[in-house]
Amino acid sequence: MKQIRVCVIGGGASGLIASIFAAKEGAAVTLLEKNEKPAKKLLMTGNGRCNFTNEYQKLECYHSYHEKESQFIREVFEQFSMEETVKFFKRIGIYPKSRNGYLYPASNQASSVAEVLEAEARFRKVKIKLNEQVLAIEKNEQSDTWLVKTKGWQYEAERIIITCGSPASLLEEDGWDGYTFAKSLGHQIVPVLPALVPLTCKVRFLKQWAGVRVEGQVSFIQKEECLARERGELQLTEYGISGIPVFQISACVARNLSENGQGSVVLDFMPDFTIEEVEALLRERQENCSYKNLKELLIGLFPAKLIPILVTKKITEKELAFRIKNLELPLKGTKSIRQAQVCQGGVSVFEINEKTMESKRCPGIYFAGEVIDVDGICGGYNLQWAWSSGAIAGMYAGKENT
Numbered sequence: 001m002k003q004i005r006v007c008v009i010g011g012g013a014s015g016l017i018a019s020i021f022a023a024k025e026g027a028a029v030t031l032l033e034k035n036e037k038p039a040k041k042l043l044m045t046g047n048g049r050c051n052f053t054n055e056y057q058k059l060e061c062y063h064s065y066h067e068k069e070s071q072f073i074r075e076v077f078e079q080f081s082m083e084e085t086v087k088f089f090k091r092i093g094i095y096p097k098s099r100n101g102y103l104y105p106a107s108n109q110a111s112s113v114a115e116v117l118e119a120e121a122r123f124r125k126v127k128i129k130l131n132e133q134v135l136a137i138e139k140n141e142q143s144d145t146w147l148v149k150t151k152g153w154q155y156e157a158e159r160i161i162i163t164c165g166s167p168a169s170l171l172e173e174d175g176w177d178g179y180t181f182a183k184s185l186g187h188q189i190v191p192v193l194p195a196l197v198p199l200t201c202k203v204r205f206l207k208q209w210a211g212v213r214v215e216g217q218v219s220f221i222q223k224e225e226c227l228a229r230e231r232g233e234l235q236l237t238e239y240g241i242s243g244i245p246v247f248q249i250s251a252c253v254a255r256n257l258s259e260n261g262q263g264s265v266v267l268d269f270m271p272d273f274t275i276e277e278v279e280a281l282l283r284e285r286q287e288n289c290s291y292k293n294l295k296e297l298l299i300g301l302f303p304a305k306l307i308p309i310l311v312t313k314k315i316t317e318k319e320l321a322f323r324i325k326n327l328e329l330p331l332k333g334t335k336s337i338r339q340a341q342v343c344q345g346g347v348s349v350f351e352i353n354e355k356t357m358e359s360k361r362c363p364g365i366y367f368a369g370e371v372i373d374v375d376g377i378c379g380g381y382n383l384q385w386a387w388s389s390g391a392i393a394g395m396y397a398g399k400e401n402t
Contacts, residue, residue, distance in 0.1 A: 003028040006397050007148050007157035009134050010178065011038030013383055014369030014390035015163035016117040017088075021394030022161070023124035029398070030155055031126050032148065034133040034177075039114035041169060045383065050110035052089065053387070054380040055101040057082045062376045062385065063251055064349050065190045073374060075354035080388040088391070092116045102379055137162075137181050137365075146364055159397040161357075161366040163390060166192065166343035168370070178371035179346060185362050188348040190373040193258055194340035195251035196382075199265060200332040201240035205309050210238040212303045217271035220249050220256070221328075222263035228252040231271050236306070240329070241265065247378050251344045254334045267327040269302065269310075278321040286317070294320055342382045346373040357393035368393040 006022040008015050011033030019031045031038070045051065054061075062073050086096055086103065093116040095106040105112045121128060136149045137160060148155040164178030179189050217231035218241065230245035249265075257263055270278055285297045294315065298307045310323055337343060347367050351360050359365040368390040376382045 004159060004398060004400055005145075005157040006030070006159045006161065006394075007032065007146070007155050008161045008163060008394075009137075009148065009181070010163035010165055010369070010371075011035070011128065011130075012163060012165050012369065012386070013039065013042050013117075014165075014386035014393075015161070016114075016121055017387055017390040018161045018163055018366075018368050018394035018397070019121050019126045019128075020117070020124055021391045022159075022398030023121070023126050023394075025395060025398030026400070027159070027398035029121075029124070029126045030157070031121065031128045032132045032134055032150065032155070033128065033130050036130055038118055038128065038130070041165065042114050042383075043110045044169065045110055046104060046380075048110050049104050049108045050113045051102050051104055051380040051383070052094070052096075052113055053082050053085050053103045053384045055082065055098060055103065056379075057384070061379075061381050062374055063195075063344065064374045065255070065345065066349055066373070072349040072352075072354045076357075076385075076388050076392060079355070080391045082384060084391075085384060085387045088387075089113070089116075092120045134177065134181070137185065139362075159364050159366065161368060161390075161393050161397050162371055163368045163393075164371055166346070166370045167337050168194065168196075168340045168343045169338065178367075182347045182367070182371065185359070185365060187351050187359065187361060190345040190348055191258070192337070192343050192345035193251075193254040194334050194337045195254065195342050195344040195375045196247040196378055197250045197254070197337075197340035198235075198237065198242035198335045199240045199246055199250060199253060200335060201265070201329040202332050203329055206236075206240065207238050209236040209305050209309050212236040212305050213243070214269060214303055214306060216245075217268040218245050218249060219266045219268070220253050220263060221266055222256055222260060227256060227263075231268075234267065239335070240332070241267070244378050247341070250334055250340075251375060253331065255344065257331065257333055262330070264328050264330045267329065268325050269306070269327070270324055273325075275321050275325050278324055279318060282317050282321060341378075342370060342375050344373070344375045346371050349373055355392075356396035357389055358396060366393040366397045 004027040006027040008019045008031045023029045096103045220228040228249035230248040232245040235243040369386045
């Protein structure tokens with residue numbers, strides 16, 4: 001019997017695992033990657049150590065623009081879970097080490113993950129074509145197949161898996177291919193915006209505090225409503241704020257600023273204290289050292305560069321306590337998509353079968369990874385989405401009858 005031909009467009013995390021699972025089903029798989037080697041972005045994850053998944057898995061760790069997100073995401077993870085991911089990687093050579101639930105390869109090298117995926121794909125007889133830029137996907141009506149056109153060749157296949165990723169963290173002017181292909185095939189694209197990205201602010205003192213790292217809480221406020229809140233180590237920069245808690249709220253910030261205009265963030269530098277408790281602490285410190293002014297009272301509590309930001313001219317203890325708990329920064333927006341770790345938006349989940357990852361508009365077309373409108377928080381969640389969606393797309397694209 002003739003093999004099903006599967007063409008995977010994009011050799012990143014989701015593309016590699018999709019090609020492996022399609023080949024395991026007996027399909028003849030060709031993987032097209034426009035770069036000189038596969039898994040280029042994977043090598044940068046986790047500061048080069050590759051936090052490839054997380055033991056803590058809840059639906060709230062993932063986002064999609066549409067209300068159907070919980071059903072769609074739940075279906076995907078019920079078929080290929082975090083446990084299945086760990087089992088798969090153990091089998092191909094990655095021994096996981098946990099750091100507070102964050103799973104890394106024991107080697108602490110992202111290159112290990114890339115290498116074992118590529119080795120497994122080649123073992124499964126996946127044809128990996130590098131430096132192969134896809135220009136278009138067209139339907140061959142005569143043979144009821146798909147044609148994938150590149151600069152130098154034309155590939156014919158019964159099934160196509162689009163795993164092109166996004167332009168997040170790419171320096172070159174590319175990364176939009178997957179959305180372009182999906183749109184050309186008639187799919188709705190949820191507007192693509194940055195996620196897991198620093199925020200830019202409109203205040204004068206930013207250069208003064210640049211370089212400070214401090215524990216605190218950040219809240220996103222729009223129209224007097226708190227839409228997102230996280231705590232952890234904040235990084236104060238010359239353009240605004242960064243750090244994991246900022247990344248965690250950044251998708252919400254980007255989407256709401258895009259749709260509803262202005263907003264602000266409020267920083268709380270003592271989230272374990274009420275305002276009254278901060279006031280009481282300041283009074284106690286003043287009583288203990290009556291010779292100190294307000295700035296001197298904060299020495300030992302906060303980094304030196306932050307103190308003059310908190311203590312402005314003619315400020316009272318009560319006002320200082322409020323400022324410590326509620327430093328408001330009007331937002332300009334976010335850093336660019338290319339400075340984001342991932343993107344939000346992409347192919348609408350309404351147009352994808354959550355059980356197979358096949359397009360509802362174009363039978364034979366499958367999607368996986370970041371090209372779909374699903375993104376996760378920091379901590380290995382976006383890679384888990386790549387593994388789960390990619391494995392399912394590969395499984396069903398590679399089957400003789402789906």
